[in-house]
Amino acid sequence: MSDALRNADNYCYRHPDRQSFVLCQRCGRTICPECQTQAAVGVHCPECVREARQSAPRTKPRIVSAMSSSSDKPVATYALMGASVLGFLISLISGTAIYAIAYLQGSVAVYPWTIFTANFANTSFISVLFNLLALFFIGRTLESMLGRGRFLALFFLSGLGAVVATELLGGAVVGASSAIFGLLIAMFVIQRNMGSNNYGLLILVGLYLVYSVVVDNGAWVGYVGAIVAAALASLIFVRTRRISQVQQQRLLLGGLGAVLIVIAVAHALV
Ligand SMILES: [Zn+2]
Numbered sequence: 001m002s003d004a005l006r007n008a009d010n011y012c013y014r015h016p017d018r019q020s021f022v023l024c025q026r027c028g029r030t031i032c033p034e035c036q037t038q039a040a041v042g043v044h045c046p047e048c049v050r051e052a053r054q055s056a057p058r059t060k061p062r063i064v065s066a067m068s069s070s071s072d073k074p075v076a077t078y079a080l081m082g083a084s085v086l087g088f089l090i091s092l093i094s095g096t097a098i099y100a101i102a103y104l105q106g107s108v109a110v111y112p113w114t115i116f117t118a119n120f121a122n123t124s125f126i127s128v129l130f131n132l133l134a135l136f137f138i139g140r141t142l143e144s145m146l147g148r149g150r151f152l153a154l155f156f157l158s159g160l161g162a163v164v165a166t167e168l169l170g171g172a173v174v175g176a177s178s179a180i181f182g183l184l185i186a187m188f189v190i191q192r193n194m195g196s197n198n199y200g201l202l203i204l205v206g207l208y209l210v211y212s213v214v215v216d217n218g219a220w221v222g223y224v225g226a227i228v229a230a231a232l233a234s235l236i237f238v239r240t241r242r243i244s245q246v247q248q249q250r251l252l253l254g255g256l257g258a259v260l261i262v263i264a265v266a267h268a269l270v
C-alpha cells in the first residue's frame with residue numbers, strides 16, 4: 001500500500017492499522033469496532049466515553065453497560081446468515097414454496113415482499129453454503145468497517161439492484177447470491193478509497209460472472225444489477241464520510257432505495 005494514497009481519516013485513531021468507516025458521534029474521529037461503545041445516537045470512542053462518565057455518575061448497573069457495549073459483534077451479518085439458512089429450509093419444504101420468497105419478473109405485483117426476501121432464497125445446498133461463507137468472511141469485515149446500519153443498507157440495496165435488473169431485462173430468478181456480489185464490489189470500492197487495490201476481488205467477481213453467463217443462463221442479469229447498485233451505495237459511503245454529512249448520506253441512500261423500488265413497481269404494474 002502506498003503511503004501517499006493512505007488517508008489517516010480512514011483508520012482507527014487508536015489502532016492505525018485498522019480500517020474503519022465508523023466515526024465517534026461526539027468527537028468525529030474514526031474508530032474500529034473494538035473502540036466503539038454504543039451510545040444513544042451512534043457510537044462513542046473510549047476517550048469520549050470516559051469524559052462522559054466523569055461528568056455524569058454511573059446510573060446503570062455494570063452488567064447492563066457491559067452488555068450494551070458489545071457493538072463489535074457482527075450481529076447483522078449473523079442475522080442475514082440465519083435468514084439465508086431459513087430460506088434454504090423453505091426450499092426443502094417443497095419445490096414451489098421457494099417462489100413465495102424468490103423474485104421472478106413481475107413478482108412485485110403479486111408478492112411485494114419478495115423484493116426483500118429474494119436475498120434469502122437459496123435453492124441448493126451449494127448455493128446456501130456459498131452465501132454463508134461469503135457472508136462470514138466478507139459480511140463481518142464490511143459490517144465492522146461500515147457500521148451495522150450502513151452494512152444492512154448496502155445489502156438490501158444490492159438485492160434491490162438485482163430485482164430491478166431482472167425486472168427490466170428478464171433473466172432468471174433473483175436469489176441470495178446477488179446481494180453477495182454487491183458486498184464483494186463494495187469491498188473493492190471501499191478498500192480502493194482507502195488506498196489498497198484489491199484486484200483479486202474484481203477477478204473473483206469477473207470469473208463468477210463469466211461462469212454464470214455460460215452455465216446459469218440468466219442469473220447474471222441480477223448479479224450485474226446488484227453490482228451497479230452496490231457500487232453506487234459504496235460511492236455514497238466514501239463521498240459522505242464526515243460527521244456533518246450524516247443527513248446527506250441517509251437522504252442519498254434512501255433516495256437510491258426509493259428510485260429502485262419505484263422502477264421495479266412501475267415496470268411490474270405496466
Ligand atoms: Zn470521541
Ligand SMILES: [Zn+2]
Pocket residue numbers: 012013014015018031032033034035
Ligand atoms: Zn481501535
